[in-house]
Amino acid sequence: MTHRPAAHRPATRLRHTAVVAGLLVALAAAVVAALALGSVRIPPGQVLDILTGRAGPSPYRTIVLDVRLPRVLLGAVVGAGLAVVGAVLQALVRNRLADPFLLGISSGASAGAVCVLVLGVAGGITTTVALPAGAFAGALLALVLVYGLARRGGTMTGARLVLAGVAVSYILSALTTLLLVLAGRPEQFQEALYWSLGGLGSARWDSLVLPAAVLALGIGVLLTLARPLDLLLVGEEGATVLGLDTARFRAAVFVLASLVTAVMVAASGAVGFIGLMVPHAARMAVGAPHRRLLPVAALGGALALVLADLAARTVAAPQDIPVGVLTALTGGPFFLWLMRRRADGATL
Template sequence: MIKNKIRHWTKRNFLLGVSVLIVLLILSIVIAVAIGSTYIAPREVYKAIIYKLTNGLMYKDTSDAMVMAIIWEIRLPRVLLGALCGAGLALCGILMQCVTKNPIAEPYVLGLSSGASCGAVAVIVLGSMSSVGITSITMGAFLGAILTGILVFAIGTQLGRTSSTTRLVLSGMAISTIFSALTNLLIYVSPNTNQAKTALFWTVGSLGGAKWEILLFPFIIFCIVMIITFFLSKSLDILLVGDTSAIILGINVKWIKVLLLLLTTLLTSALIAVTGSIGFIGLVVPHICRTLVGSDHKKLILLSSLIGAIFLIGSDVMARGLFPPLELPIGIITALVGGPFFLYLISKKNYSFGGNETC
């Protein structure tokens, strides 16, 4: 067996890479806001955003009120939601792969997306189209995801008494199947074709419902999870060497896994509730970043969040721009782009989970 050594970024290269990614993220936000049914020059977008952020102290000669409304009230919330969702799903993917020590684990491995879809579709199909709004659908999705998380945790960990990842994943798969069946049943019996179409569109993800008021809750959850995860980064590094070794090194494996599961469930639920199920980001992005920085979770978390945000912003631009004025569900774009790239990644002979050397 021939081993090929993977060269990871040095500290200097890492800092340079993060700086470049931050600049790319800012540029991608400005460009994504500029692109739409009505094109707005990036310079006008930049001036409008600075004008709003400085409360009118800078760029007082900015665009007219209609252009300002398009930028600030419609496009910018959508782009920022995409960045938040991409960063959050990438972070959740890292946590799930660490907890399960499974390279194909992703945020939805516990069935949270199926539970959220079931909750949202139940609100859409069982409610009146005239009374059901984005807030009701979001709440239904959030409650569905939380209920799924509680069931998986209770069954998969026996209320915290076991840390078996196999039992946890199998419980998630079983519960996901049940909720998927209920979702399909609700769509099938829906008497209104518009309801069924809305439900199907929601299950493959969309950023179309983005508003400033719905950004705050997932943003707060993301910040909390990010901070806690940074503090636990050393423990995450140790978990990858195995539960037995981690216990010998003084890590409370059961407590750490339970905490990570709770954090992942909370963040994933908050994101799915406002965007629907957007796949592949939590699977592909962490693997891309491991080829660059290895399994150092402090670097991995920051890098994955930035790349995840940029990736989803770009995917949303493609979803809006490929077949105008038709808007594709963003989950289709992430799957079509992420799937082939992931196949290429795993076909590399020098790649393995955690960024270690392999044949």
């Protein structure tokens, strides 16, 4: 086993620190911009005064604190969660084309959430318990199906994984549509559109608690599992020789990834490609070791979705474009670029 020269380690730590600091500054700037821009434009200085409590009575206070800030924070939490899950899934299946959206996990979570809505579970329990629970069940089912189909015959290829994910995603989307048609309640189509396209418009302060708690718990657990995740990068046999029970470890982390994805989808709908693009960029910036990769992916995902939602609110104002549409418009070409690199022999 090769070891990095001692002189290289401080340089690596310095680069990681610089990347994290840059992302924090960029995220703070993006949050202020997202709070300032919209159908009502608010001077950035006024936004900062409201956030720090230095502003006196202001007509902008309600807009900033009660309307835009929960939406911006939810975007940051969901973006961070999807990016972290994407980075972990890419390690688990040893393929950088993996992502919660492409593997059908997001579609499964959306289908589970819509099932809860169609069954008519009403009241506060829908948003706090039943909706995330339904999304988790759907996400876990989708992941089991995709992984089982892709691993047929004891081997798993990247192409088979993506094809299985696309197939399961289409099936679950069709099932969601069928449930809505049979339910015979036209108003539920609007809710289904929200889950299928993704959006942050319904964000409220109380809807932030569960996603934020699950994100903090998930990142904390995954950071403790950074070394086993790194071992998976050397291959199945190498990880086993080094003492890792790969089957049990994968199963446990798959469940955790499904839980995080489900909670994020329950809060925002299915937002695609954040989990594909951001981990790839983070890996290029700080390398593959997960103790460095996961925090950078979380910050990058938060920044990406805050900016995407800002564009969704302002590009066609006063029309609010579903943020999942914009992430798909940018993520689709990025996916094709990765596929072309794979075809050209680049390591993924």
